Every structure is written in structure tokens, then in C-alpha cells.
Amino acid sequence: MSEGQGTLVDKSESSSFEDLASAAAQEIEEAKLAEAAAAEKEKPAEAKTDEWQDVLGSGTLLKKILKAGDESDGLRPHRSDICRISYEVKIRDTGDLVEKRDQVKIYLGDNEVLQGLDLALTLMYKGEECLLQMSPRFGYGDTGLKPGESLGLVGEVDSPKYKGPAISPDTWLEARLELHDWAEEPEHETLPIAERMETGTRRRARGNWWYGRGEAQLAVQLYRRALDVLDESEGGITDPTASGELAPTSGDLQALLEERLRVHNNMAAAQLKAGAYEAALQAVTRVLTCQPNNAKALYRKSRILTAMGRNSEALAAARAAAAAAPDDAGTKKELQRCEQKANRDRSVERRLAKRMLGTTDQPKGASSPDKKPSRTKMLVWGSFLLSLLVGVASVLVYRYKMQAH
Template identity: 85%
Template sequence: MSEEDNALVNQSESSSFEDLATAHEIEEAKLAEAAAAETEKPIENKTDEWQDVLGSGALLKKILKPGDESEGLRPHRSDICRISYELKIRGGSGDIFEKRDHVKIYLGDNEILQGLDLALTLMYKGEECLLQIAPRFAYGDVGLKPGENQGLVGESTPVNYEGPVIGPETWLEARLELHDWSEEPEHETLPIAERMEIGTRRRARGNWWYGRGEAQLAVQLYRRALDVLDEAEGGITEPTPTGELAPTSDELRALLEERLRVHNNMAAAQLKAGVYEAALQAVTRVLSCQPQNAKALYRKSRILSAMGRNSEALDAARAAAAAAPDDAGARKELHRCEQRATRDRSVERRLAKRMLGTQAPKGTPDKKPSKAKMLMWGLLSLLVGVASVLVYRYKMQGH
């Protein structure tokens, strides 16, 4: 994220995802195949051996305690799973650097490391297992350094990492237990306070993924946050013609404001992922309720610039700078758009001159000879004259 983008993002915490191609669907397909193959194995062969979950060696699983397979049920995407886990570096000192007991997560939302999330789809109630997780399903190329936010779900304040440096080639070893799970309730049945809690934690986790350069995973979390923050039938009315929110309860107002924060953050993630149309839709939703939202105006300018709509980007940049005159990022964006507009006007003038014939094309000869050319022609004329005189005298002598 650029410095100017950070300046506006930090002022307030901060489409569709169908047009973002991710590897998640591929991994889910692999998991489905692995689950089908696993059910065909005899129970006695499922313990004391490492199973290659994805078939690529990137996620290995060994069952320590079999779960309840009597009904053959496993959790599915969006189910609320109650789990315990601990993490350590494979081949390291053996120290546990992260441990959570009986924490609730929404399966498939990447609220935990991807390796843990994927493994849960192959576990039964009460099952306990060991996992070996490749970097791509752990902390990726970014890794994790002491003092950085671990992004622990369910924590009201950020928890900083205190273990050794985890590099881009670091494998992890995990101990994971699935206690039980339940289906996600219909959002309409949840009280507003609970919706706010769920939506806020999904946005926070999306911010964590965005900060690590995982824009697509961030969009997934933001979309899930929007699902639970939707209150179409709860009293939120359309904005008034002036752009101000219509009078409503404090709870509903807070819910809508949180929803707008999510849209704003999702626009940044979609911009980073190159999905410009979806990003523009996200900021448009924000500006329809908050026309002077400086962060949305700033991002709208960035999005329009990426789309090549420079004149519209300049208008948005001017509005952002007017809404936040003291913000360095907004001023820098305006300066960049003004410079681009100046260059565009210069190019247009040159093209107009050439089209109208008021400027000679490059490579055409000058209409007025230069002094060097005039001197050369003068010398040639003199030589021709001298030669003519000599020829005439020679002929006369011959007669």
C-alpha cells in the first residue's frame, strides 16, 4: 500500500468477488477429492501415517485421535467450528508461538491460517491431528517478524508476534483439534449488536490479509462482512437528497457506517487486485451516502486513473483534497492528476497543430535555406562560371 493511501486508510479502519480468480476453489476441489478417497480407506490405516491432503505435498496430516465417524459428517464452508490449536516452526526449537483453546471460527473465511482452514474440512467431530504446513498455506512470502500483528481472530486488540522470524521458506507444524461445529444462523435472526461484532471482526481480518498483500483473501472477508452487515428490513432508509443519512436509531446508523467502512476497504483491495469496475462500484456505494468521504473520493481518483479516465480522476482528486485539505495523500494525488492533465493537454495541442497543418511534420525540408546551404550554392555557381570561361577561351584558341 502506498504512503498516501495509508494516510487516508488510517483515518478510519478500514463488487462482487466472482470476477476475482483465486486458487481457493481449486483447493476446495482437491479437498473434495481427498475426502472421497479418504472415506474408502480402512479406519485402521488412517492413523500413524502422514496423509498428503492436497496431493502436492504442501499440506500433510497425521491423525492423533480419530473423531466420531458414525454419521460420516464433516463441517462445511461457513459452519461455525469450535477448535483448539497450537503452532510451532517445523524443525525449530519446538517452542509453541501461538496457542488458542476453544476459539470459534467461520470455516472457509480464512480467519485462521489457510492450512488449518483447509484441514478442518477433512476432520470429524472430536478429531485431533498433526499438520505440516507449507509456507504458501501459512505466512507466505511475507513471513512474520517479531512485533508484527498476528491477526488473531476474536481478539479486540491486535496481538503482536513475539517468536523467531518466520521467513518465506518456513514450514509450520500444527496440532489441531475440532471439538464441534454448528451451522451459521440466518443473518436476519441475529440482533444488531451481534451483527456488528461479526462484521467488525471480518473487516479486521480482511485488513490483516490486505496488509500482507493478499488482496483476494481480503475481498473474501469484506464480502462476508457485508453479508452480515446488511439490514434491508431493519429500518435503514435511503439517504436524503442532500446526502445526509435519514434519521434512524443509533444502532442502525452504526451498522450502516460499519458497512460503508467495509465497502471503502474492499474498494482498496479490488483496486490492488486490478478489478477496477468492482472497485468503482464499491466507492460509489459509499459516496451515495457520504458524498464528502475523503477516503472514498481519494480511492475513486486512483481507480479512475487506473481505468484511464483521467479527467474524472482529476475531479475526484479535487473533491478529496477539498474534503481533507490537510491530508498529504490527498494533496499528492491531486498534484499527480494535475500533472497528468497538463501532459494530456500538451499532447492534444501538438496533435491539433499537425492535423490542421500549422506545424511542419518532422523530417520535411525547411522552406528557407540555411546560410550554409546558401554559401554552398554560391561556390558551385562560381565554379560553373569559371569553367564556362575556360572552355570558351579554349575554343577560340583552336580557331
């Protein structure tokens, strides 16, 4: 269970802020890609394969066509299309191989491959092969990649580890990319449940990879796409599929539900890390509606509520998480942290109450310069001064009488 902590500023409402940010960035990139596509169409065929094209106009993603594709119909793949591709990624300056895939299926725009490859595919025709130079932003980013870390390859149950030299935040990559063909994404309701499970699981796994690299917003995008295909709806889940297969059994439905809840749980962690607290709370609430004793969801609910400043509710969630998973070190630590915070809060409240009532504890012998004398002490000192004045007056009267005689 992750210990992600955010600042006490909620960046989300019912739909999280990262959707707006990513949508704006996507619109900008798509506009630049459209301009690049239009400019490329105007070039003569021989020029297209003889020069590097600055795809985004910033020098961060360069493309050179090695083999022209079929431009007869003028069609290119769009976001969410299923592309069948082959690619090879190397470190530009050394030529060391990073990863290589042949005839792999990806959903365009889902960040299932490096972002540079994802963007370049929108400018390619069927059968086209090109060479790319990608800045770190479109490769492994500021995190880089170290030997032994997962490559997060989509479709791989146990993704292989990287075996090459360390990739720093300044490392440029070079990729050879070929687009074999593509097809439109089918309606989810028409898919067999096994295919829906496979697609949802691969998106969740890729989202987990981005989350582990600190890319919470990219992770949320993958989790949302996973829910698109996993959420129950009319059609393929309860009715016979388009291929004529039998409707899934109750066991299949239960497996789909559990996978969907795993995605909601993971998305809550990513939204918490991104500071989208309201959206994260909604995600864990969906999990707990179906599984009230889900320890991971209760743990994350406690973390979310703490970030929102709702400490008493966070303590209740932490206690429930510890009860659901008494042997888990993460839930124990979370409960201890919430109890310590609750004790500090109670201590502060008691001190404030004493100050308001004027009953602040003072050590023996200590005096406060701002504290007024009590009524009893004032009476004692008044009586003493009065007696002293009476005695002085009596002495003066006695001396006057003696002088008169």
C-alpha cells in the first residue's frame, strides 16, 4: 500500500482536474500534428523520404520516412484505433537496444507505447516505415530507465526487465517504426467477455507502470480507458455476443467485477497522488460499496480523508482497514499515524479550552505577570492596610494629646 501524500489543496471536483489539463495538452498536440500532416501532404514524394520532419515544430520529435505507405485513400489512424505495429527503440548516441516488438497490437492514444511512437503513428499511412528521433520528454522522461527496471510492455503478463545501460533524463532515443495496418475500436458491448477482460487488464497493467514512474495523470488516463471496457452495460456481458457465443456465466461476471474494482482502487491512488481528492474519494467509495471490507480501499480512503483535513473520518477508515487486514504493516502504520494525529488534535483542543476558561495549568511557584489577583487575596491585603492605617492614626492621636498637656 503506497504512502502517497498530497498537499492540503484539492485540485478536483466531481470530475478530476487532470482531465482538463490532459485534454488541453492533447488538443495542442493534435493541432500541431494536423499542421504537420497537412504540410507533409504538400511535399513531393521524393522529398518525404530525404529529410527529417520536425513533427511538433519544437525539435523534440523528428521523423524521417524510410518506406512510403499506401496514400491512395489518404487515411491515417485516429485516437482509439487498434494499430498493428513493429518497432525497435535504441539509445540514439550509442545504438544500445532498449526494446523491440514485432506485430504487436496497441490502442492508439492510450500511451501503451512510448509517447513519441504514439504521436508518430497518427502521421503514418498503412505499410509506412519511418525513423524517429525522440527527446527524453517523448521517451522515458525525467525518470529515465535503470537496468533491472520493468519495460512495462503492453500485452506482456510478466514484462521483461531492461538490460541495457542507464537511460538518463537527458538521453535521446532513436526508433524504427512500421505501421502494418489498423482498424476502428469496436463497440465494447459487442466484445466477448474474455476480450473485455484482456483489454481492461492490459490497460490497468500499463497504468500501473506509469504510476510507478510517477506519471499519475497518464496512469489515470489508462485506468479510465480500462473502465470503459470493464464497466457493465447492456450487450456483451449479459446477452449472447455478436459471434454467437453463449452468455458469460456468473463466475465470469464476478471476475469482471473484481477487475473493475481493482482498477477503481488503483485509480484512487493515482488521483490522490495528483491531488484530485474528491475524484479519488469517489473511486474508493465505488469499491467499498461492493466490498465494504476491502483493506486496500479503506487504507486509501484514510489517506484521502487525511489530505482533505477530515481527520476523524480518516481515523475511522484506518481502524476499519486495520481490522480488515490486521497483519498488514501498511494498515498498522496508517492507524498509528491517525491515532497520533488525533491525540495531538485533542491536546490542542484542551489547551485552547483552558485558555478560554482561564484555567491554564501552571507549575507550582510559577506566576504569570498577566494573571489578576484573586478576590480573597484582595480582601486580605485590604484588611491589612486598613489595620495599619488605624494603628498609625492611633499613634498620631496619642502624640497630639501628650503635646497638648
